[in-house]
Amino acid sequence: xxxxxxxxxxxxxxxxxxxxxxxxxxxxxxxxxxxxxxxxxxxxxxxxxxxxxxxxxxxxxxxxxxxxxxxxxxxxxxxxxxxxxxxxxxxxxxxxxxxxxxxxxxxxxxxxxxxxxxxxxxxxxxxxxxxxxxxxxxxxxxxxxxxxxxxxxxxxxxxxxxxxxxxxxxxxxxxxxxxxxxxxxxxxxxxxxxxxxxxxxxxxxxxxxxxxxxxxxxxxxxxxxxxxxxxxxxxxxxxxxxxxxxxxxxxxxxxxxxxxxxxxxxxxxxxxxxxxxxxxxxxxxxxxxxxxxxxxxxxxxxxxxxxxxxxxxxxxxxxxxxxxxxxxxxxxxxxxxxxxxxxxxxxxxxxxxxxxxxxxxxxxxxxxxxxxxxxxxxxxxxxxxxxxxxxxxxxxxxxxxxxxxxxxxxxxxxxxxxxxxxxxxxxxxxxxxxxxxxxxxxxxxxxxxxxxxxxxxxxxxxxxxxxxxxxxxxxxxxxxxxxxxxxxxxxxxxxxxxxxxxxxxxxxxxxxxxxxxxxxxxxxxxxxxxxxxxxxxxxxxxxxxxxxxxxxxxxxxxxxxxxxxxxxxxxxxxxxxxxxxxxxxxxxxxxxxxxxxxxxxxxxxxxxxxxxxxxxxxxxxxxxxxxxxxxxxxxxxxxxxxxxxxxxxxxxxxxxxxxxxxxxxxxxxxxxxxxxxxxx
Numbered sequence: 001x002x003x004x005x006x007x008x009x010x011x012x013x014x015x016x017x018x019x020x021x022x023x024x025x026x027x028x029x030x031x032x033x034x035x036x037x038x039x040x041x042x043x044x045x046x047x048x049x050x051x052x053x054x055x056x057x058x059x060x061x062x063x064x065x066x067x068x069x070x071x072x073x074x075x076x077x078x079x080x081x082x083x084x085x086x087x088x089x090x091x092x093x094x095x096x097x098x099x100x101x102x103x104x105x106x107x108x109x110x111x112x113x114x115x116x117x118x119x120x121x122x123x124x125x126x127x128x129x130x131x132x133x134x135x136x137x138x139x140x141x142x143x144x145x146x147x148x149x150x151x152x153x154x155x156x157x158x159x160x161x162x163x164x165x166x167x168x169x170x171x172x173x174x175x176x177x178x179x180x181x182x183x184x185x186x187x188x189x190x191x192x193x194x195x196x197x198x199x200x201x202x203x204x205x206x207x208x209x210x211x212x213x214x215x216x217x218x219x220x221x222x223x224x225x226x227x228x229x230x231x232x233x234x235x236x237x238x239x240x241x242x243x244x245x246x247x248x249x250x251x252x253x254x255x256x257x258x259x260x261x262x263x264x265x266x267x268x269x270x271x272x273x274x275x276x277x278x279x280x281x282x283x284x285x286x287x288x289x290x291x292x293x294x295x296x297x298x299x300x301x302x303x304x305x306x307x308x309x310x311x312x313x314x315x316x317x318x319x320x321x322x323x324x325x326x327x328x329x330x331x332x333x334x335x336x337x338x339x340x341x342x343x344x345x346x347x348x349x350x351x352x353x354x355x356x357x358x359x360x361x362x363x364x365x366x367x368x369x370x371x372x373x374x375x376x377x378x379x380x381x382x383x384x385x386x387x388x389x390x391x392x393x394x395x396x397x398x399x400x401x402x403x404x405x406x407x408x409x410x411x412x413x414x415x416x417x418x419x420x421x422x423x424x425x426x427x428x429x430x431x432x433x434x435x436x437x438x439x440x441x442x443x444x445x446x447x448x449x450x451x452x453x454x455x456x457x458x459x460x461x462x463x464x465x466x467x468x469x470x471x472x473x474x475x476x477x478x479x480x481x482x483x484x485x486x487x488x489x490x491x492x493x494x495x496x497x498x499x500x501x502x503x504x505x506x507x508x509x510x511x512x513x514x515x516x517x518x519x520x521x522x523x524x525x526x527x528x529x530x531x532x533x534x535x536x537x538x539x540x541x542x543x544x545x546x547x548x549x550x551x552x553x554x555x556x557x558x559x560x561x562x563x564x565x566x567x568x569x570x571x572x573x574x575x576x577x578x579x580x581x582x583x584x585x586x587x588x589x590x591x592x593x594x595x596x597x598x599x600x601x602x603x604x605x606x607x608x609x610x611x612x613x614x615x616x617x618x619x620x621x622x623x624x625x626x627x628x629x630x631x632x633x634x635x636x637x638x639x640x641x642x643x644x645x646x647x648x649x650x651x652x653x654x655x656x657x658x659x660x661x662x663x664x665x666x667x668x669x670x671x672x673x674x675x676x677x678x679x680x
Contacts, residue, residue, distance in 0.1 A: 020071070022195050024054045032191045038303050043180050046306065048173040052184075058083075082558075085576050099558065100581035102182050103547060105304035108313065110179045111583050112550040113172060115590050116311055118318075118535055119635040175553070178581075180305040241651045244290060248644050251283045255641075274426040274525070281532060282420070284637050285319055291642055292316040294650050310548070315636050318537035326420035326531050333424060334417025337410060345407040356436055357396045360513070364388050367505055376502040384506055388442060395438045422531050429524045436517050443514040444620065450507040451618030453496055460493040511615060518623055522602060529598065533636065535591050546585035554582045594635055 026032045028051070033040050044050055056072035072095065075084045085095050103109035258270040258280045270276040295312055337344055368385035370376065409431075416423040462468055463486065468479040481489070541548050558578035589596070605611070614621045642650070 020054060020057045026191075026195055027052050027054065031194050032188045034191050034194070036187060038301070042303055043184065043305060046303075047177045047180055048170075056085075082578055095576045097576055097578045098581050099578055100178060102185075103179055103583075105179070105182055107545065107548065108304075108307075108310050109545065109547040109583075110305075110307040110310065110550060111175045111553055111581070112307070113175065113553060115551040115586055116314075116549055118311065118315065118538060118591065119594065120315070120638060176305075179307060180303070183303055183305050241648075244651065245644065245648055248287060248647055251287055252644060255280060255283055255287075274429040274528070275423070278422050278426040278528065278532075281634070281637075282323075282422075284634075284641060285323065287641055287647075288637055289316070289319070290647060290651060292319075314538055314541065314549075318535060319636060321537050322532065322534065323420070325536070326422055327418070329531075330417040330419060330421040330423065333421050334414045337414035337417060337424070341407050341410045341414060345410045348410070349403055349406060352399065352435055353396075356439065357392060357399065360439070361389060361392045363509060364392070364506075367509065371505065374501065374505065376505060377499055380499055380502045381505075384502070388506075391438060391441070399435070420531075422528055425524055425528055425531075429521055429528075432517065432521060432524075439510065439513050439517060443510040446503070446507040446510045447618045447620055449618075450503050453500060453503055454618055457493065457496050457500065460489050460496070463489040464493070507618065518606070521623070522606075526598075526602075529595075533594070538586075538591055542585055542591075547583050549586040550583050551586035551590060552584040554584050556580045556582065 023032075030040075054071070056074060058074045059076060060073050073086050075086070077084070082097070082099060085097065100111075103111060258276050259268050261268050270280040292312060293316070296309060296316060299306075299309055299313075364385050367376075368378075368381045413424045413427050416427060459469065462476065463481060466478060466481065467476050469475075470477045538549060556579065558580055611621060613619075
């Protein structure tokens with residue numbers, strides 16, 4: 001509730017009409033804050049105030065005198081959904097009532113001005129240390145700089161710029177007060193009986209017997225709890241911590257091997273192989289889970305209204321859920337592959353031999369003999385065809401030597417599926433790259449030949465015009481040629497022009513085969529991204545309880561006359577306006593924002609005018625680097641992982657349940673340890 005005559009909005013408490021002064025005194029001395037589970041200063045600091053104060057009373061007696069003329073009186077009616085407000089002796093003023101559904105901290109509901117981020121704050125899109133593609137990064141940075149300049153210029157053309165009002169500046173603090181209102185109300189309601197008079201009498205005989213029996217049972221339970229916490233719990237936790245540290249050491253060694261580079265500008269093993277990249281992701285997730293668990297465990301030592309760890313909670317359980325689903329799907333896929341390994345091996349052998357060897361060989365033979373009625377140069381077509389067929393025959397011999405081992409490879413892929421469905425997909429992606437390396441070589445060779453021939457034809461065309469390309473100034477200048485130079489240029493231009501269709505036919509064939517393989521690998525990498533990073537837990541929360549995924553707030557003005565008509569007002573009553581405050585759930589566009597960025601990068605790399613220019617001129621089109629493809633999967637991992645010693649310190653630090661001098665028992669008390677006297 002906001003008042004226009006109060007410059008700063010305090011957190012308030014509406015007292016009962018029968019005891020407003022007693023409530024105010026209880027707030028001052030802290031009677032209503034007894035038995036708080038956590039320090040009250042955490043909530044007060046979050047709300048921006050040091051104390052609470054009474055702002056008014058509910059359903060007061062009209063004939064009674066109010067202790068403070070600035071208080072606000074609230075009147076409720078069972079037939080009305082909203083209360084009515086009036087001034088308690090002060091002149092008429094304007095009151096703005098904010099109506100909202102109180103968020104439940106126990107269910108991790110809260111209000112926020114900014115949308116929740118499902119990615120870590122220190123992770124920009126694509127911030128892993130993979131070796132970048134300079135052209136992609138330069139274009140991205142230049143595009144961002146251009147948009148930033150446009151936004152700056154647009155801000156300079158603003159006609160009127162209003163400075164934020166004090167209420168607008170206090171809006172984040174007010175939302176924090178709303179988030180803390182539930183726990184504060186529960187604490188005050190728990191201590192509300194302390195405001196009345198408490199009759200004092202001696203205990204009866206039966207009550208004394210029950211109390212002594214209860215005290216004896218509590219003493220026995222404390223001893224059992226002391227034994228479990230002091231002797232059993234430390235042994236179990238220390239063994240579990242030692243196991244985690246051993247796993248962390250082994251994972252660190254493997255990660256160092258995957259990240260090792262022969263030279264600073266060379267690719268690491270995880271940047272070259274999809275399987276190594278997947279192993280790196282899984283190991284980094286396993287290394288980060290203990291840190292995430294310890295971070296979430298601190299929520300027990302704080303008020304539930306502190307919401308800075310809620311995104312980490314969603315990221316942690318989303319990662320666990322994805323890994324569990326990955327393992328379940330992988331077990332099903334692996335069982336099928338192992339049970340049908342021979343049939344799977346035969347089908348893969350048929351596909352490889354029919355498409356990548358025999359099919360490609362028949363296509364080259366068809367190109368050497370007037371394909372589709374095209375008149376090609378027979379000598380050049382036969383030469384190129386014989387060269388490519390010789391390579392294919394040699395590759396077929398190599399592949400035929402590996403066919404007996406193919407069932408064993410399928411068994412290995414099947415057993416690797418028990419580590420998750422992402423492992424066979426990664427292995428299949430690497431096998432696809434290895435078994436189609438001859439197509440990559442054909443594409444590279446035909447692209448180089450086509451590009452060199454096209455470049456020479458363009459240079460000879462400038463020769464006919466009396467021009468030449470100035471390499472130093474990168475421009476076309478005039479030039480005088482001799483007759484012999486013109487004659488030689490004419491012969492070469494004619495020769496290369498008639499040979500160009502033959503080269504184009506071979507170039508288009510291998511380019512189509514190469515692009516099909518590239519798109520298949522991009523589809524596999526996208527499937528890996530979905531299995532590793534799909535916001536499944538966030539989608540479930542949005543369907544179940546959208547208030548746990550805030551994407552902003554919405555203010556809506558209510559129909560004030562219809563609300564006020566239910567109550568009888570005097571002329572001195574303040575003018576009230578009712579505004580509803582609602583939480584906007586996180587949009588699907590924001591949840592899948594990084595998928596949109598990934599799709600934008602794939603489209604920009606493969607479906608852009610630059611790609612068409614490269615394909616039409618024979619320039620080499622490199623595949624999209626793994627930094628752009630796997631940056632989505634690294635967005636939920638820290639930029640710098642914690643070291644082994646840091647993990648050991650975090651795991652062995654004393655918890656809130658067991659401290660150096662005391663032990664927390666289930667009923668909320670502390671059992672202090674007795675120190676033995678030192679012997680002289």
